[in-house]
Amino acid sequence: MQISQTALTCTQSPMRKYHPYAVQAEAKGKKVYHLNIGQPDIPTPSAFFEAIRNFHEATVAYAPSPGIPELQKAVCDYYAKVGVNYQPSDVLVTTGGSEALLISMVCVLGRDDEIIVPEPFYPNYHTFATQIGGVLHPVATTPESGYHYADTALLESALTPKTRALLLTNPGNPSGTVLTAEERRLIADFVKKHDLWLIADEVYREFVYGGEPLSSFGTFDDIADRLILIDSVSKRFSACGARIGCLISKNADVIANALKFCQSRLSVATLDQIAATALYSTEADYFASVREEYHRRRDTVVRKLKEIPGVVCECPGGAFYLMAKLPVDDAEKFQIWLLEHFDDHGDTVMFAPGQCFYATEGLGKSEVRIAYVLNQNDLERAMDLLALGLEAYNRETSGK
Amino acid sequence: MQISQTALTCTQSPMRKYHPYAVQAEAKGKKVYHLNIGQPDIPTPSAFFEAIRNFHEATVAYAPSPGIPELQKAVCDYYAKVGVNYQPSDVLVTTGGSEALLISMVCVLGRDDEIIVPEPFYPNYHTFATQIGGVLHPVATTPESGYHYADTALLESALTPKTRALLLTNPGNPSGTVLTAEERRLIADFVKKHDLWLIADEVYREFVYGGEPLSSFGTFDDIADRLILIDSVSKRFSACGARIGCLISKNADVIANALKFCQSRLSVATLDQIAATALYSTEADYFASVREEYHRRRDTVVRKLKEIPGVVCECPGGAFYLMAKLPVDDAEKFQIWLLEHFDDHGDTVMFAPGQCFYATEGLGKSEVRIAYVLNQNDLERAMDLLALGLEAYNRETSGK
Numbered sequence: 198m199q200i201s202q203t204a205l206t207c208t209q210s211p212m213r214k215y216h217p218y219a220v221q222a223e224a225k226g227k228k229v230y231h232l233n234i235g236q237p238d239i240p241t242p243s244a245f246f247e248a249i250r251n252f253h254e255a256t257v258a259y260a261p262s263p264g265i266p267e268l269q270k271a272v273c274d275y276y277a278k279v280g281v282n283y284q285p286s287d288v289l290v291t292t293g294g295s296e297a298l299l300i301s302m303v304c305v306l307g308r309d310d311e312i313i314v315p316e317p318f319y320p321n322y323h324t325f326a327t328q329i330g331g332v333l334h335p336v337a338t339t340p341e342s343g344y345h346y347a348d349t350a351l352l353e354s355a356l357t358p359k360t361r362a363l364l365l366t367n368p369g370n371p372s373g374t375v376l377t378a379e380e381r382r383l384i385a386d387f388v389k390k391h392d393l394w395l396i397a398d399e400v401y402r403e404f405v406y407g408g409e410p411l412s413s414f415g416t417f418d419d420i421a422d423r424l425i426l427i428d429s430v431s432k433r434f435s436a437c438g439a440r441i442g443c444l445i446s447k448n449a450d451v452i453a454n455a456l457k458f459c460q461s462r463l464s465v466a467t468l469d470q471i472a473a474t475a476l477y478s479t480e481a482d483y484f485a486s487v488r489e490e491y492h493r494r495r496d497t498v499v500r501k502l503k504e505i506p507g508v509v510c511e512c513p514g515g516a517f518y519l520m521a522k523l524p525v526d527d528a529e530k531f532q533i534w535l536l537e538h539f540d541d542h543g544d545t546v547m548f549a550p551g552q553c554f555y556a557t558e559g560l561g562k563s564e565v566r567i568a569y570v571l572n573q574n575d576l577e578r579a580m581d582l583l584a585l586g587l588e589a590y591n592r593e594t595s596g597k
Numbered sequence: 598m599q600i601s602q603t604a605l606t607c608t609q610s611p612m613r614k615y616h617p618y619a620v621q622a623e624a625k626g627k628k629v630y631h632l633n634i635g636q637p638d639i640p641t642p643s644a645f646f647e648a649i650r651n652f653h654e655a656t657v658a659y660a661p662s663p664g665i666p667e668l669q670k671a672v673c674d675y676y677a678k679v680g681v682n683y684q685p686s687d688v689l690v691t692t693g694g695s696e697a698l699l700i701s702m703v704c705v706l707g708r709d710d711e712i713i714v715p716e717p718f719y720p721n722y723h724t725f726a727t728q729i730g731g732v733l734h735p736v737a738t739t740p741e742s743g744y745h746y747a748d749t750a751l752l753e754s755a756l757t758p759k760t761r762a763l764l765l766t767n768p769g770n771p772s773g774t775v776l777t778a779e780e781r782r783l784i785a786d787f788v789k790k791h792d793l794w795l796i797a798d799e800v801y802r803e804f805v806y807g808g809e810p811l812s813s814f815g816t817f818d819d820i821a822d823r824l825i826l827i828d829s830v831s832k833r834f835s836a837c838g839a840r841i842g843c844l845i846s847k848n849a850d851v852i853a854n855a856l857k858f859c860q861s862r863l864s865v866a867t868l869d870q871i872a873a874t875a876l877y878s879t880e881a882d883y884f885a886s887v888r889e890e891y892h893r894r895r896d897t898v899v900r901k902l903k904e905i906p907g908v909v910c911e912c913p914g915g916a917f918y919l920m921a922k923l924p925v926d927d928a929e930k931f932q933i934w935l936l937e938h939f940d941d942h943g944d945t946v947m948f949a950p951g952q953c954f955y956a957t958e959g960l961g962k963s964e965v966r967i968a969y970v971l972n973q974n975d976l977e978r979a980m981d982l983l984a985l986g987l988e989a990y991n992r993e994t995s996g997k
Contacts, residue, residue, distance in 0.1 A: 198794065198823050199761070200854050201707040203729065209853075210662070210860035240655040249868065250650055255640040257838040262610070292692050292840070295862035303728055307601040308708075324861035328703055329603065330730045361599070394598065423598050438657040438867030440692070453609075454600050460610035461724035462695035466866045467838030468649065 207324045211553025218536040219547055229536070230546045230579035232567045235370070237517065239435040239487055241476075248475035249468050260464040263456060264290025264443070268470050271477035272428070272443055279402070281415035287447055289455055290465050294400045294429035294442035299325045300458045301425045301444055304451055305362050305394045306331030312362040312396070313355045315346035317520060317554030317561060319370050319398070334360065335556040340522040340564060343511030344372035347380035352387050362394035363387070367414075368401040371554045371566035372520045373495075373513025375405055378412070385417045395420060398427040400442070401516040403484050406492040421447040432517075434476040435487075440466065441473040491517050494569040494576055501580035505587060518568050520551060523587060526594070528552070528565050535586050538593075546582040607724045611953025618936040619947055629936070630946045630979035632967045635770070637917065639835040639887055641876075648875035649868050660864040663856060664690025664843070668870050671877035672828070672843055679802070681815035687847055689855055690865050694800045694829035694842035699725045700858045701825045701844055704851055705762050705794045706731030712762040712796070713755045715746035717920060717954030717961060719770050719798075734760065735956040740922040740964060743911030744772035747780030752787050762794035763787070767814075768801040771954045771966035772920045773895075773913025775805055778812070785817045795820060798827040800842070801916040803884050806892040821847040832917075834876040835887075840866065841873040891917050894969040894976055901980035905987060920951060922964050923987060926994070928952070932965075935986050938993075946982040 219229050263269065269285035276283045291297040298321075306312055308330045314322055316335040326333040336355045338344040346352070352363070365384070368375045376384065388395045397414040405411070414424055429442035444455055495512075498519060502510045507524030525531045529550040539545050551564025569576060619629050663669065669685035676683045691697040698721075706712055708730045714722055716735040726733045736755045738744040746752070752763070765784070768775045776784065788795045797814040805811070814824055829842035844855055898919060899912045907924030925931045929950040939945050951964025969976060 198792075198848060198850065199705075200850050201703065201705055201710065201761075203707055204704045204854040204857065207854075207857045207861070209857055213662070213860060236658050238656065241657045245657065246652070252646070256638065257641045257645065257836045258636050259837045262613070292696075292866075293862060296692075299862075303601065304604045305599075305601055307603055308730065310601065321861040321863075324857060328858065328861075329728060330708065361601075392598075436657045437659045438864065440864065440866040448598060450598065450600050454604040454607075457604065457607045457609055457724060458728065460613060461607070461721040461728075462693060462699075463721075464838065464840065466692075466840040466869050468868065469866050 203327060206327050211320050211549070215532055215536070215547065218533055222536040222545060226543065227540050228544045230544065230571065230575060230582060232569070232571065232579055233547045233549045235518065235568050235570065236437060237432065237435045237570050238572065239490070241436045242434055242479045242483060244475040244478055245434070245436060245439070245472040248472040252468055252471060257467055260467045260470055262460040262464055264288065264465060265470045265474065268474040271474045272445070275477055276413070276415065279411050279413050279415070281413050283415070283445055283447070287445055287452065289444045289452065289459055290470060291442045291444055291459070292465050293431065293440040294398065294427050295321065297427045297442045297444035298322065298396070298398065299328065300455045301396050301427065302326055302331055303329040303458060304454045305396070305425070309359060310361045311357055311359045312364050313352065313360060314364045316556055317344065317371050317551065317564070319366055320553050322364060323556065332359070333556060337555070337557050337560055340509045340520060343513070344369065344374045344520060347376055347383050349383060349387055356391060360391070360393060362396055364396040364398070366398040366401070368404055368515030369513070370401065370516050371518045371549070373516045373518050375407070375514030381412065381414060381417070385414065385420045388423055389420055394423050394425065396425045396427065400427065400429040400432055403433055403488065404491055404517055405515040406488070406495055407514050415445070423448070425451060430473045430476055434479060436473070436476060439469045439473055441469050491569065493573065495519070497573065497576050498567055498569050498580060501577070501584070505584050517570055518566055520554070520564050520566050522564050525563055525587065525590060527562055531590055534590055539586050539589060541582055541585050544578065544582055546579045546586065603727060606727050611720050611949070615932055615936070615947065618933055622936040622945060626943065627940050628944045630944065630971065630975060630982060632969070632971070632979055633947045633949045635918065635968050635970065636837060637832065637835045637970050638972065639890070641836045642834055642879045642883060644875040644878055645834070645836060645839070645872040648872040652868055652871060657867055660867045660870055662860040662864055664688065664865060665870045665874065668874040671874045672845070675877055676813070676815065679811050679813050679815070681813050683815070683845055683847070687845055687852065689844045689852060689859055690870060691842045691844055691859070692865050693831060693840040694798065694827050695721065697827045697842045697844035698722065698796070698798065699728065700855045701796050701827065702726055702731055703729040703858060704854045705796070705825070709759060710761045711757055711759045712764050713752065713760060714764045716956055717744065717771050717951065717964070719766055720953050722764060723956065732759070733956060737955070737957050737960055740909045740920060743913070744769065744774045744920060747776055747783050749783060749787055756791060760791070760793060762796055764796040764798070766798040766801070768804055768915030770801065770916050771918045771949070773916045773918050775807070775914030781812065781814060781817070785814065785820045788823055789820055794823050794825065796825045796827065800827065800829040800832050803833055803888065804891055804917055805915040806888070806895060807914050815845070823848070825851060830873045830876055834879060836873070836876060839869045839873055841869050891969065893973065895919070897973065897976050898967055898969050898980060901977070901984070905984050917970055918966055918968050920954070920964050920966050925963055925987065925990065927962055928965050931990055934990055939986050939989060941982055941985050944978065944982055946979045946986065
């Protein structure tokens with residue numbers, strides 16, 4: 198039986214590719230410190246659970262296809278605080294930010310139409326684009342420049358007659374890069390000048406460590422008709438398993454067309470929507486303490502990386518990831534070696550090899566993504582293991 | 598800004614198209630009896646709510662991409678009772694049957710590849726196929742033949758060099774038609790002979806009223822490698838708002854490729870999966886009483902329809918829908934007229950006009966789908982309103 202070319206063109210999740218090696222390492226009694234996945238360890242605010250326990254309908258019925266009105270309104274109230282004026286009808290609730298991305302792409306990309314994305318990028322973007330017949334066109338950045346992509350000449354180098362949109366994550370995953378106000382303006386001007394859609398994935402909005410106010414591309418009125426915002430409760434409220442995101446746009450055509458796809462899958466889980474609505478009443482001090490925690494962790498990771506000779510890493514401004522170039526020939530080989538052949542007092546460490554965040558062949562081979570989702574002690578230990586591992590690996594591979 | 602051709606080719610949900618007319622009728626004080634949507638009024642078993650209330654993790658984390666192992670196992674245990682032997686690794690948990698359909702199609706349909714579907718069919722099939730670049734190829738059936746499609750010559754008439762798959766719903770939505778054992782064998786032989794995939798949407802499996810045992814295409818060992826089953830807890834346990842379905846196949850290539858799309862959206866809602874697992878412990882007497890209730894309702898609807906002169910309707914064997922041909926020029930016009938211009942003591946009725954269940958231009962114009970999801974009293978009243986409405990409409994439109 199023949200599998201479709203579309204499916205064959207997609208790849209297995211690179212983040213989960215190394216899972217069997219970790220399982221094997223753990224079966225041998227090793228303790229693996231996981232810096233490889235974006236699952237935060239922060240508790241979900243209790244409002245989520247209270248809302249679910251207070252549900253007393255007899256039947257768990259379909260919700261409206263655009264989302265429950267209470268959640269659409271809660272999202273708008275939240276955006277008002279960020280300085281953006283959205284109406285509930287501008288918001289479609291989706292099954293995670295993932296579905297918002299898929300639906301956005303199918304609304305703006307026809308067959309073989311291209312979407313520019315700065316690389317390194319979130320690898321699932323590739324699957325979403327391929328699934329609906331679009332093409333992801335990467336623009337490469339480098340560890341040496343701190344993965345900087347807000348550069349008109351760089352972005353223009355990716356334009357073709359088939360370019361329809363620019364997709365970006367800000368704050369960035371995997372790079373942790375945060376756009377400055379000037380850079381956001383530059384991006385807005387770029388999409389205006391070239392008549393492109395802008396799909397802005399802003400799910401890490403709260404995770405910025407420079408003391409700056411929260412930002413959104415939604416604040417630029419002059420690109421409102423070409424902007425599609427991707428948002429989610431997953432990281433904001435440490436509620437990844439709720440699978441509640443949304444697609445937001447002031448372009449009524451986008452909403453009307455996106456709604457067709459929302460209707461085709463009927464609705465988003467009813468109880469999770471109710472619980473997500475409750476999350477939006479979370480007090481500001483929750484975010485302050487979470488931000489402080491991640492800030493401290495980022496500083497730990499960067500400090501530890503700077504102590505390792507040969508590492509290239511600029512201190513990133515946000516999210517809970519960073520990319521670093523390691524003094525190794527091949528980060529994938531190094532990762533597998535760490536799991537198979539290395540331990541320090543029974544411990545080893547796992548990150549996400551960098552190649553999978555690039556579409557351009559050969560890029561990212563010496564890089565890794567580190568997710569700082571462990572508590573302070575574990576994080577220090579994990580970074581020490583990385584340093585020890587690097588030393589041992591390079592000693593072994595250089596034959597000394 | 599230009600919306601993609603893919604999105605423009607899709608249509609708004611026909612089921613929701615008449616919603617504004619209903620809102621307006623209700624605003625004028627009319628009571629509308631809804632026979633138009635498939636939202637059952639049966640309570641969700643309490644095990645669902647208990648499982649959610651017993652969740653005491655601090656963080657609502659991502660579930661594994663293929664689904665939680667407990668739910669995969671529960672689905673297999675259920676199939677063992679239906680006489681089909683599946684392994685947990687044959688089961689991918691999806692966000693409703695909807696996502697299972699979308700993922701199945703992207704796995705087997707390349708660009709412009711065709712999938713045969715007997716019409717009338719569930720309209721969202723069209724959106725799923727279009728979204729991933731496939732083409733739905735309908736084979737028309739008629740009310741006069743009870744929407745019978747298990748006919749080799751009929752199915753073969755739809756074959757083209759681009760045909761890759763056959764998609765069917767059994768028991769049928771919208772027709773309520775249930776395949777006999779001989780008809781299922783005929784379908785299995787058809788897909789074998791022409792080397793096609795079979796996507797069998799069996800979400801209404803429990804809703805059969807002829808006293809027959811539960812059936813599944815999974816029982817045919819000789820098509821196991823070409824079969825993809827679509828399943829869901831929505832109708833089975835009256836838990837539509839949980840959005841828990843699954844894609845099942847013994848073809849390891851299908852599972853490996855479908856998993857890529859499951860990984861790209863990370864996971865299905867964690868709490869709903871836990872609650873859905875609990876649903877599978879529901880006792881057999883629950884199904885017996887639900888089946889009895891729908892059986893009674895179906896008999897009521899069919900009896901009432903037979904009393905109306907000029908209606909064409911064969912008694913369907915399952916699901917909680919039936920299609921009927923009414924003695925009207927245009928069921929859509931009739932529906933809008935019922936909402937705008939008709940009432941009996943302040944009451945009117947709503948069904949789903951038939952055209953939207955057909956892809957072939959001009960078919961289904963006089964037909965309607967009736968969902969018998971109301972209690973016995975309301976159902977009797979709704980059917981009386983249909984009879985009264987038909988009489989008044991035909992009197993008015995014939996100018997008498």
